[in-house]
Amino acid sequence: MEARINSTIIEVLKGDITQSQLECIVNAANTSLLGGGGVDGAIHRAGGKEILDECIRIRNKQGNCPVGEAVITTGGKLKAKFVIHTAGPVWNNGENNEPEKLRNCYINTLSLAMLYEIRSISFPNISTGIYRYPKDQAAEIALKSVLDFVKTNSGIKRVQFVCFDEDNERIYQEKLKAYL
Numbered sequence: 001m002e003a004r005i006n007s008t009i010i011e012v013l014k015g016d017i018t019q020s021q022l023e024c025i026v027n028a029a030n031t032s033l034l035g036g037g038g039v040d041g042a043i044h045r046a047g048g049k050e051i052l053d054e055c056i057r058i059r060n061k062q063g064n065c066p067v068g069e070a071v072i073t074t075g076g077k078l079k080a081k082f083v084i085h086t087a088g089p090v091w092n093n094g095e096n097n098e099p100e101k102l103r104n105c106y107i108n109t110l111s112l113a114m115l116y117e118i119r120s121i122s123f124p125n126i127s128t129g130i131y132r133y134p135k136d137q138a139a140e141i142a143l144k145s146v147l148d149f150v151k152t153n154s155g156i157k158r159v160q161f162v163c164f165d166e167d168n169e170r171i172y173q174e175k176l177k178a179y180l
Helices: 038-047 049-062 098-115 135-152 166-179
Strands: 002-005 008-014 024-029 070-074 082-087 120-123 158-163
Touching (some): 008 135, 024 038, 098 120, 135 166
Parallel strands (some): 024 082
16 A cells, blocks of 8 residues: 655555665664664574674664663665664553654654655564564554654655554554545
């Protein structure tokens, strides 16, 4: 599914984010930036040692990546030139400012992309795997954050939401249709 907001194309598709042909992919990282399971592990495996080496340099300089913040590295062996790593919140029944933290993941990632003049970016479904964020709520926050951002910032021309499973793909498509 595809929609246009101002000059930005918004896409929802099911697939493997490591295969994205866009300029930048987003890693749903953990705060250590050292790789892990799920999309984080897949990106580190597919991108190779260069990504981990840059993550280690970032950690040595600034420490961990706080939840909701974002850092950028090379894409290594990926087709994407860049990876923006953002640490999503672990779901705690909404009692630990999870919605604000998840919103910050998207806003800080897009702001960093603008700083690096990135024109196309692919997002995974941040925090909906082992961090157990309810898929429906996460999709609502993701879409609203991105749509609000591109309404007032014209630099990013294409945003993809690359869903790992059919459930997330359906949820994102339904919510995107509702916004149009």
